[in-house]
Every structure is written in structure tokens, then in C-alpha cells.
Amino acid sequence: MNAGLGDAADIAGILASLIVVAAMLIWVERRLLAVWQDRLGPNRVGPLGLMQVVADMIKMFFKEDWIPPFADKAVFVLAPTIVFITMLTGFAVVPFAPGVGIIDFNFGLLYFLAMSSLSVYSVVLAGYASGNKYSLLGGLRAAAQTVSYEVFMGISIMGVVMLAGTFNLREIVEAQRGGWFIIPQFLGFIIFLIAVVAESRRTPLDLPEAEQELVAGFHTEYSGMKFGMFFVGEYLAITLSSAMIVTLFFGGWLGPWLPPLLWFCLKTAVGIMFFILLRGSLPRPRYDQLMAFGWKVLLPAALVNLLATGAVVLSLQG
């Protein structure tokens, strides 16, 4: 099964398509939001406004590369690359389809959690290095929010691991041949969903950035391609999160009639659209409310889910 994974064609193909997808998401998000909000959205540049992406990229590339004089230069430059790199490398373990992917790794799930945790450094360092009070507040919020939410993000998917009996993502997908894990692990799914929204700092849990409160939070001082890195990083995070949700709860590439890769892409696309819909519909909770909700509701719920799943698995085996 591992045959054909990780060769140069795979790596180049996946990398290229990810970058294209992340860029296209700019257009997808703006258009979808517009449709849901009774507007038109970008429809001027190219057919259906598709070339808007190109226009935005050109604009971003040619913006002045400016670093504020009061910033900590080295860290300021480094910070946006972290989110970009961690999110891209996170895709290494994603099982796109049998025979498509970069590595087949026994601890794939843990690797994903690690990468997702590392990405917070990007935001915290950006907030710290900008030398701006709004950025600082954003960075602090990011640290607190991410640290809290990754605790039960990990716990919430342990139910899946128990059912599948492995951390290997490909084997988790195979274990869902009899039925998707969303059914036995519905609670786990909900908690994981909230946690990935918080981890990827998307509205409504975009507190580190919170336009109405902190202007642009951690990336207030960023412009040009460094801002672009955050931007693309965020879209990569959404894509990665959707891919993980599909892998863990919606049977990955499994599905009738269509080729597996197409199934995987379709499911992931629906996931991404769901993220965008969330952004369009919900207000933002207050920072302390979000923390309280995490520690007082989600953490106990995740633990209950863990214990209940364990008990059921044990009783079925015994």
C-alpha cells in the first residue's frame, strides 16, 4: 500500500495544488460570502472574477516590503514563515487517496497535532515582535486560546484512535469501511470542530485578530508578502483542518462510484465551505467566555467522550 508514496511527482503535485487551492480560496471565500450576503463579490477580473486571485497576488508581491522601525526585525520576518511552513508540512501525513500522499507514518495523527501546535508560535511571535500594543494583545490572546484548545483537541480525537486502534491516518480511514466515525464519535466530532476553528483562528473564534477590537490583532503591522504568508497560512490551515475532519470522521477517500481522490477532494471542499459559512453567520464570543467555555464545557465533554468510548470498546472486546 505504501508503494508510490512520497516520490518526487507526489511531492511536487501536492505542493503545487495546495498553493493553488490556498490562493483560490481567496476567491472562493469572497464569492461565497457575497452570495450568502446578497451581494455579488469579486466578478470583474476575468471570467467570474477568477483572475481576482492573480490581481491580489500581483498587488501583494509588489507592495513595499516594510518593517516598522520599532519592531524586532529578525523575529518579525521569521514569524509569518512559521505558520506557512508548519501548515504545509502538516499535509505530509494527509492520506489523500490510496497511493497518493507523501508519507505513511504510524504516528500521523500525533504529527498533525504537533504541527498544529507549532503554528501558534507564528502568531505569538508576530504579536510580540511587532512592537504594537494591539499586536501584543492579539499575541497574548492567541497563546491563551491555542494552548487551551489544543488540550482537548487532542483528547477529542482519542475516541477515533480507540475505535481504529491506531494513530496511522491511512489505517483510520480503512477502519471506517464499516461506517464513518462521525456516528459513534459525534461528540468528539463537535469538540474537534470547535477546537480546529479556534486553532486556525477563524471567525467566529478569531480573537487574536478581532478586527473590531484589535484592529487586525497580531498582524496589524504586517503588509505585502509577509501579510500574504499569514493569509495563505490561514487558508492552508482551513484546508488542513477540513482534510483532517474528513479523514477522521467522514471516511477519508471512501465512497462509492467516484475515484477515491475525488471523494476526498469533494468532502474536503464541503468542509471548507462549512468553515466559510461559519464565518458568515456567527458573532464572536468574548475572550474570557471562550476560555471558560473551553475549560468548563469542552474539556469535561471530551473526557466523558474518551471514557465512554473506552468503556464501550473494552466491553465489546471482552
Next chain:
Amino acid sequence: MDSTADKIAIPSDSPQIVRELTERTAANDVLMQPTCDRITTLWVSRQDLRGMLLYLKSQTYTLLFDLTAIDERRRTHRPALPGSDFTVVYHLLSFQRNEDIRLKVALVEDDLSLPTVTHIWPSANWYEREVWDMFGIAFDGHPHLKRILMPPTWQGHPLRKDHYARATEAEPFSLSDEQQEIEQDALRFVPEEWGMRRSGDGTDFMFLNMGPNHPSVHGVFRIALQLDGEEIVDALPDIGYHHRGAEKMGERQSWHTYIPYTDRVDYLGGSMNNLPYVLSVEQLACIQVPERAQVIRVMICELYRLASHLLFYGTYTQDLGQMSPIFYMFIDREKVFDIIESISGARMHSSYFRIGGVAMDLPKGWDKRIREFIDYLPARLDQYDKMVLQNGTLKRRTQGVGSYNTDEAIDWSVTGPNLRATGFAWDYRKARPYSGYENFEFDIPTGRHGDCYDRCTVRVEEMRQSLRIIRQCLDNMPEGPHKAYHPLATPPPKERTLHDIETLIQHFLNVSWGPVIPAGECCMTVEATKGLNGYYLTSDGGTMSYRTRIRTPSFPHLQMIPMMCRGMMIPDLVAILASIDFVMADVDR
């Protein structure tokens, strides 16, 4: 006071409060002045002022409606009034008696000072600073008597008659680098100047400049925050970035040509702003407005109230992080503007009202669009209730946040929906109907807790009431002229002009110079979109106003922010700002 004051006693038929007041405070030389608006107006001496204000406050005159001044040095028509270079005016309002009273203090140029009343009304703080800024009248004992609307480096006091009104009357403006440095430095926030400490209880505070450019301050408005983490220890609102000298402009525009300026004071209220101004001028000129014009005015005002509240609703949800509702509400607001445009020719600032009526009659088939709209909006409002008001996250963000009770609100001169949110059902349209509001059926929506959530629900309910009023306008629109047949109605109704030499001259004068409004003073107030909006006009018998005082609701509302947000977090402050519903033009004028 000069000798005329002693001769005129308090007339025996004067209101009881006046007799009580003079007896209780043992004040001598009190003089009653008749005014067009029939508000009891008393000239009192500087020594008696504080005692009288305290007594009036105890006698239910609890709202400091306005505090302002007039530079009287160039007056020519002041029969039987005490001599005065500068007059400070205190305008109080009693809800229980449903009456106003006005106290005036005469000051001479060499001795421009008064005792402060900030300990009687906390809201007097900003009003006194404004009077100091604009006229150079000092208030002894004021905690921070600094400029408020003008830049700290400004020379002179703009509303004095000897201060220039147009930039062309001054030296050409230039800003050297050194001067720019000085100006910028003057704007630096220094906590110690405002009695704030930089550290306390083992923690160093962070000072954060929120604004003048910030996504949630709705214009150019700065709040300096003293933060402990994200908790607000204290806040200091700083206004004046949107000051355009609207009151000064009133002194150099003809009575007629000033109307478009009023639209831009509360720029979301459009012609609603025209109303108190033209009402005031009409009262001075004794013009009876025909019934049709009155109903048209009511209808236009309520349409503007809808437009303003829809915008409030949208930005309110947006400030709480909900992205979509504002787009739906803008679509509805656009429909309102389409209607207004088809009637008046303009959208946001239609300047549709005229002295004596409205600019033109309603177009043919005017009611079709309005009827469609008032049938369409209720379902949309119900939908928004589900989307916004019943949203759990939104409730948790706003309920119990930034709350105050009725007494606090009145102490801080809060009016309009923000006052009704505390549960106090007082609406100017009901209490003192103007422009024929007494003929309409509508309810006064109130809240209970005076928090951010109630301030929103009150406005949402007001929209439904506005729809009711508009429907009554549609069903009962009277026939008749849309402008009064009065010599001072401007511009004169064309069919009554150019018949003979008299009407030719009348038309020529009214159109070229503008009408001459008889000397006198008058304050008319309306229930505007954001609270009580009053125009206190003083005419010296000329083609221009001698003094135009604009009492806006947003000015005192912003002053209350520190009290509302202490101990809260930054997101709460954003919710509070969103729920106050202010525009900076309405604050700074």
C-alpha cells in the same frame, strides 16, 4: 446687572416654580424674560446660580438639557434685558412637570468666570469645557478645564464674535515641520494630566490609544484606555476630531441657506435634523405650517429614523463580530433611500424641509413604493430577531454589559432610546408633540436593564413603531399646500409671487438676502434618531442667526463612556460603543 433689572419684578402670573425659586433661595435681582418658545427664562446673578440650580434639581428639574453661552457684545435688539457681554445659559428639563426652565447669567468681559456645576450634574463637565473652549469663560472648581473641541494649541475662542468665521479671513494656512511637531506633541496622551497613575497594586498599567482611527469608534474618536491586561481600569474619551464649526456657520449663513448644514450634523438622520431648526425659525417668525406639510415631515422623519436605526442595527452586530446582518440591513436601508430620493431628489442629506413647509409637494404615485416597503420590512425585522437578538453568543456579549439605571442616565443627560432602555418611557413625541405627532398612534418601547442588549431591542421595536406611524401618514395624508402662505416662508410659494410690485419685492428680497426673522430667541427640540436634538436660535432681527446653538444627543452620551466601561474588557467597550449609537458629527458639530 443694570438698573432695568430692579424695576421689573416677577409678574404675579408667572409660574409657581419661579415664585418658589425666588423665595426659597432669597435671590434678588431675578428677571424674567419672555421668549418665543414660552420656556420660563430667568436672569439670575452669579451668586445665586448654584443655589437655584440645586433647588431646581430637587424640584424635579433633573435633566441638564443644555449648557451654553452667547457672546452678546454685538447685539442690537435686546430690549429690557440686563447688560451683558457674555451670557451663560443653563437649560433644565423636568420630566414630571413636563416643563423646561432656562437660567441665564450675565457676565462682563473683564470677569468671565462662574462657579462650576459639575458636582450637581456630572454631565456639566463637558458642557463647561465646551463653553470655555468656545467663549473663554472659566468655571471655577472644574476638575479639567481644558479645550475639548478645538486642538489644544488653538489660539482664541471661536464662537466669540471677534473670532473669524472663514479661513479666508485669516492668514493663509501653512504648517511648518516644527509646528507639526508641536501639534503632534500636544495630542500626546499624558496619563498624569488626567489624574491617572501608571502603576498600582503591583502592576504596571498599559495605556492604549483606541482611535482616532479604529474600526469600532465609528468615525474619528479617540479613547485613551488605562488597561490592566485586557481589563479597563479607566477610560478617557477625547473628542473634537470631527469639529466643523456648525454653530459658527449658522452665524454667517442666511436662515434659509443654513438648512443643508443641519442635515450633516447627525448625518445618519438626514432631514430629521432639519426639523428642529425649521420649527425654531417658524416659531420665531410665527409661521403656521399647513397640515399636509406637517404630515409629510413626520413621514420623512420616520423614514430617516428607520434608515438610521437599520444602520445602527447592522454596525451593532458587526462590532460584535457577526459579519452578515449589516449587508441585509443595508439592502433595506437602500430601499428607504430610494423612497426618499423619489420624493426629495436626494438620499442621505435631502435638506427637504423649508421654513414654512417642505421643498416640494409629493410626486405623483408617491405612496406605492412606501406601501410596498412597509409591507416588506416587518418580515425582515422578524428574521433579524432570530438572527441577531436571539443569538446566544450575542446575548452573552451584551446582556449586563455597560448598564446604567434611569437616575444615572438622567444625571448624565442621556436622552432618547438610551434613556428608554432603562425602562423610563419618556418620548418627546408623546410628551410634547410637535409637527402633529399628537395625531398618531404609537407606543413607546422601553427596556429594563439599560444594558447593551436593551439599547438594541428598544431601537428594533422603535422601527416597528415608525412603520406604524408611516402607515398612518399614508392613510391620512391631508390635501392642501405643502408650504405656508406666509411672507417669511422661504423660498416664497411661486404662484403667490410676481403679481405686482409688492409681491415682486417680497420675492426678490426673500430669495436674494433671505428672510428677516424677527428678533427673539427660541429653542425647539425633537426626538431625533439618537435622542433629543434641539436648536436654540437667537435672532437679532437680521437675515442671519445671531447665535445658533445645536444641542445634540450624542455629546453627553459619549461623556458617560468611562463610567460604563470601568472594570470591563476591551470587547465590552466595543459592545458599549456600538450600543450607544453615535456619530461623531453629532458630537463635535
